[in-house]
Amino acid sequence: AQRVTQPEKLLSxxxxxxxxxxxxxxxxxxxxxxxxxxxxxxxLQLLLRHISRESIKGFTADLNKGETSFHLKKPxxxxxxxxxxxxxxxxxxxxxxxxxQGTTLQVKP
Amino acid sequence: xxxxxxxxxxxxxxxGQQVTLRCSPKSGHDTVSWYQQALGQGPQFIFxxxxxxxxxxxxxxxxxxxxxxxxxxxxxxxxxxLLGDSALYLxxxxxxxxxxxxxxxxxxxxxxxxx
Numbered sequence: 001a002q003r004v005t006q007p008e009k010l011l012s013x014x015x016x017x018x019x020x021x022x023x024x025x026x027x028x029x030x031x032x033x034x035x036x037x038x039x040x041x042x043x044l045q046l047l048l049r050h051i052s053r054e055s056i057k058g059f060t061a062d063l064n065k066g067e068t069s070f071h072l073k074k075p076x077x078x079x080x081x082x083x084x085x086x087x088x089x090x091x092x093x094x095x096x097x098x099x100x101q102g103t104t105l106q107v108k109p
Numbered sequence: 110x111x112x113x114x115x116x117x118x119x120x121x122x123x124x125g126q127q128v129t130l131r132c133s134p135k136s137g138h139d140t141v142s143w144y145q146q147a148l149g150q151g152p153q154f155i156f157x158x159x160x161x162x163x164x165x166x167x168x169x170x171x172x173x174x175x176x177x178x179x180x181x182x183x184x185x186x187x188x189x190x191l192l193g194d195s196a197l198y199l200x201x202x203x204x205x206x207x208x209x210x211x212x213x214x215x216x217x218x219x220x221x222x223x224x
Binding site: 006086088095 | 112113140142144149150151152153154157159164165167199201203212213214215216217218
């Protein structure tokens with residue numbers, strides 16, 4: 001079955017603390033993995049994708065095929081990082097994103 | 110570029126009624142997908158349109174139908190509304206689907222409440 005699991009509904013950290021948002025997936029084949037973010041009252045937007053291997057706003061994510069995970073990390077959280085984060089995957093050329101249930105990140109001052 | 114635009118932003122319908130939601134893709138995009146996002150859940154794929162045809166479909170009943178026009182804009186129609194259809198409906202646009210390094214852009218969504 002194709003599935004994305006984000007085990008934490010809410011992650012609350014203090015400003016400056018490290019952050020790790022967990023994402024595990026199930027997919028038969030070679031998926032492409034993404035992290036999307038939704039800030040308060042804004043639309044869903046792409047944060048990063050595994051094929052680009054870039055760091056956006058200090059966030060990184062490494063695809064671990066052995067553990068079928070794609071955890072999102074940031075060494076020092078900022079208050080403006082508070083948002084809803086969704087992990088998603090797609091198969092090659094399927095054109096269909098499968099999302100996890102999302103994790104709310106709350107960064108306290 | 111206004112990006113992906115959707116209308117209406119909010120609407121309330123009664124059980125059994127029909128609803129049409131509209132989407133204009135980002136300039137230059139030719140592929141439109143629709144997602145349903147229930148409260149507290151991640152978006153779920155409904156279907157995708159490219160070249161005015163439905164190319165992919167998720168696990169949604171035939172009450173959900175769509176259309177794409179020659180200008181790439183799209184409509185989502187839901188017939189015989191149920192209370193469980195209450196959700197945020199997201200439109201997403203891209204260029205010839207995924208797998209090519211293209212980015213998918215989302216609209217702000219249409220909030221549908223069925224009473």
